[in-house]
Amino acid sequence: MGRTLAEKVWEQHVVRRAEGEPDLLYIDLHLIHEVTSPQAFDGLRLAGRKVRRPDLTIATEDHNVPTVLGPIADPVSKTQVETLRKNAAEFGIRLHPMGDAGQGVVHIIGPQFGLTQPGMTIVCGDSHTSTHGAFGGIAFGIGTSEVEHVLATQTLPAYRPKTMAIEVSGELPVGVTAKDLILAIIAKIGTGGGQGYIVEYRGEAVRKLSMEGRMTVCNMSIEAGARAGMIAPDETTFAYLKGRTHAPEGQAWDQAVTYWKSLRTDDDAVFDKVVEIDASTLTPFVTWGTNPGQGLPLGASVPSPESFDDPVARSAAERALEYMGLAAGTPLREIEVDTVFVGSCTNGRIEDLRSAAEILRGRQVTTRTLIVPGSMMVKKQAEEEGLHEVFKAAGAEWREAGCSMCLGMNPDTLKPGERSASTSNRNFEGRQGKGGRTHLVSPQVAAATAVTGRLTAPADL
Amino acid sequence: MEAFTTHAGTAVPLRRSNVDTDQIIPAVWLKQVSRTGFEKGLFAAWREDPTFVLNDPAYEGGSILVSGPDFGTGSSREHAVWALQQYGFRAVIAARFGDIFRNNSTKMGLLPVILPGEKVEALQTAVEADPKLQVTVDLVERQVRWADEVVSFEIDDYTRWRLMEGLDDIGLTLRHGDDVAAYENGRQPWLPTTV
Numbered sequence: 108m109g110r111t112l113a114e115k116v117w118e119q120h121v122v123r124r125a126e127g128e129p130d131l132l133y134i135d136l137h138l139i140h141e142v143t144s145p146q147a148f149d150g151l152r153l154a155g156r157k158v159r160r161p162d163l164t165i166a167t168e169d170h171n172v173p174t175v176l177g178p179i180a181d182p183v184s185k186t187q188v189e190t191l192r193k194n195a196a197e198f199g200i201r202l203h204p205m206g207d208a209g210q211g212v213v214h215i216i217g218p219q220f221g222l223t224q225p226g227m228t229i230v231c232g233d234s235h236t237s238t239h240g241a242f243g244g245i246a247f248g249i250g251t252s253e254v255e256h257v258l259a260t261q262t263l264p265a266y267r268p269k270t271m272a273i274e275v276s277g278e279l280p281v282g283v284t285a286k287d288l289i290l291a292i293i294a295k296i297g298t299g300g301g302q303g304y305i306v307e308y309r310g311e312a313v314r315k316l317s318m319e320g321r322m323t324v325c326n327m328s329i330e331a332g333a334r335a336g337m338i339a340p341d342e343t344t345f346a347y348l349k350g351r352t353h354a355p356e357g358q359a360w361d362q363a364v365t366y367w368k369s370l371r372t373d374d375d376a377v378f379d380k381v382v383e384i385d386a387s388t389l390t391p392f393v394t395w396g397t398n399p400g401q402g403l404p405l406g407a408s409v410p411s412p413e414s415f416d417d418p419v420a421r422s423a424a425e426r427a428l429e430y431m432g433l434a435a436g437t438p439l440r441e442i443e444v445d446t447v448f449v450g451s452c453t454n455g456r457i458e459d460l461r462s463a464a465e466i467l468r469g470r471q472v473t474t475r476t477l478i479v480p481g482s483m484m485v486k487k488q489a490e491e492e493g494l495h496e497v498f499k500a501a502g503a504e505w506r507e508a509g510c511s512m513c514l515g516m517n518p519d520t521l522k523p524g525e526r527s528a529s530t531s532n533r534n535f536e537g538r539q540g541k542g543g544r545t546h547l548v549s550p551q552v553a554a555a556t557a558v559t560g561r562l563t564a565p566a567d568l
Numbered sequence: 569m570e571a572f573t574t575h576a577g578t579a580v581p582l583r584r585s586n587v588d589t590d591q592i593i594p595a596v597w598l599k600q601v602s603r604t605g606f607e608k609g610l611f612a613a614w615r616e617d618p619t620f621v622l623n624d625p626a627y628e629g630g631s632i633l634v635s636g637p638d639f640g641t642g643s644s645r646e647h648a649v650w651a652l653q654q655y656g657f658r659a660v661i662a663a664r665f666g667d668i669f670r671n672n673s674t675k676m677g678l679l680p681v682i683l684p685g686e687k688v689e690a691l692q693t694a695v696e697a698d699p700k701l702q703v704t705v706d707l708v709e710r711q712v713r714w715a716d717e718v719v720s721f722e723i724d725d726y727t728r729w730r731l732m733e734g735l736d737d738i739g740l741t742l743r744h745g746d747d748v749a750a751y752e753n754g755r756q757p758w759l760p761t762t763v
């Protein structure tokens with residue numbers, strides 16, 4: 108019987124397998140940031156251990172960094188960043204600190220350097236590590252004690268998750284993006300629907316996505332509960348990688364491509380679960396509640412809790428509407444926002460900024476609008492293309508790279524009761540600041556919303 | 569981690585049940601960047617009460633915590649184990665433990681001992697009568713002993729072996745260093761490094 112892509116990559120990385128024990132998996136790339144690494148390094152020190160492969164490890168500062176130039180004011184944030192610098196120096200790990208040309212959100216810098224390649228195993232102490240699966244590897248988030256394990260051994264004991272195929276047939280209509288697709292998928296299978304699985308996104312609509320779009324989709328796999336999400340590599344993947352700093356060159360490139368082409372699910376392979384979705388029926392999607400599964404097409408209205416048969420979903424909806432300050436029956440297009448955020452590891456890449464700029468060109472924003480590039484390299488490229496001028500002329504704020512308003516850990520936050528249209532990945536209570544209300548949207552919807560001050564699709568302008 | 573074979577010391581009776589990890593170490597302590605110093609946060613809220621057992625000088629230096637049932641329930645928090653260990657506890661005795669806590673503690677060398685509820689009570693009463701009572705937790709024989717009492721406990725062979733060898737997860741993996749090295753030799757030549 109054939110094997111799935113996930114099985115192929117997993118098997119390729121098994122260092123040791125023994126009855127009744129988890130597989131010992133080799134890790135090709137370990138990404139580090141300041142929040143989940145300090146105690147892992149301290150654990151190494153206490154046990155007198157070293158980092159086995161500093162050369163397969165890379166660190167950046169992202170969660171805590173302010174996106175306006177200047178020092179970090181918050182003492183806890185400052186300590187975390189300083190601790191990372193000390194640890195990186197002591198253990199010989201490459202670090203991209205604030206202000207550095209390579210700095211950025213951890214899941215943006217791996218791909219942009221060409222460090223994220225097909226068939227690799229990639230881990231990071233951050234749940235959105237699933238982003239890297241867009242290149243056809245297995246990438247997942249780990250906890251601090253696992254970070255320590257990988258630092259010390261470059262391996263991780265793990266049981267292989269089950270496999271799920273999400274088959275996306277048809278083509279995404281014009282104006283409907285990767286973000287809308289993944290929000291629709293999560294709304295369909297639920298925030299626990301992927302639990303225990305590695306998801307492979309397949310089908311025509313997925314094949315047609317750019318690498319940026321594929322990363323957006325894989326990024327949010329975790330919001331459907333999946334351990335990881337992946338997409339088989341193809342010409343789009345190779346074209347994205349070619350010429351990047353750490354991509355193979357010359358003969359090694361040819362060898363690599365030959366191998367990468369074998370990284371696809373065999374025709375006779377069987378998935379543990381299959382979900383089907385028709386892309387051609389999708390429209391721009393937004394969330395109305397406090398988990399990423401509580402989403403609807405923008406043309407819909409805020410649902411009534413009574414419309415949910417499942418009592419758990421019903422009470423979750425009740426609570427969400429109360430927190431969000433929304434009345435059932437309100438058309439989503441009438442919801443007014445105070446802030447628009449374009450950025451994060453979900454939608455902070457160049458293509459996202461381009462599509463937001465296209466909508467804002469020659470228009471004016473009517474709400475506070477933050478445009479935050481996912482990395483300094485994205486920032487530089489955007490400025491070379493003149494996108495920053497478009498944003499500034501429209502009245503939006505053009506910021507430095509970082510996680511920014513994706514989470515309330517740095518100065519970019521919502522005030523209690525404030526409402527945002529955000530291109531990030533989590534609309535949990537308080538995620539963007541205590542009492543803040545988040546609507547997850549695509550960069551296009553975010554930009555159109557910035558213009559009208561209400562949740563808006565570009566086609567409505 | 570420190571190997572555990574047999575440990576003799578004095579005990580601290582904690583007459584509470586459902587001691588969740590948030591009581592063991594409150595959430596504010598999760599912001600720390602170091603792995604040490606958590607003893608100060610152990611039962612932080614309860615220690616504000618001067619009559620709390622850890623504030624009683626009679627139990628100073630106790631290294632075996634004897635708790636009511638369902639110790640270590642609630643959210644997964646390795647910090648709870650660190651706090652107990654750094655305070656000086658080597659073993660916790662209770663009738664029932666939270667699963668994740670129990671798993672975390674065996675991985676870090678803190679021995680969770682499950683005894684029948686009435687035996688836990690008997691031990692608490694004995695310790696309250698004589699705080700200097702010597703208590704022995706013997707992992708080799710799978711026994712807890714005090715005064716004339718000898719009470720057996722169960723623990724699976726694999727966990728017992730790991731504790732007796734002092735092997736944490738990393739220590740276990742490092743035993744397979746040859747396998748890892750062999751794997752590394754066979755890795756595809758084009759795979760990237762960060763240097």
Ligand code: SF4
Nearest residue numbers: 235451452510513514
């Ligand atoms: S952008 Fe958001 S989701 Fe991504 S790494 Fe930063 S905080 Fe996490």
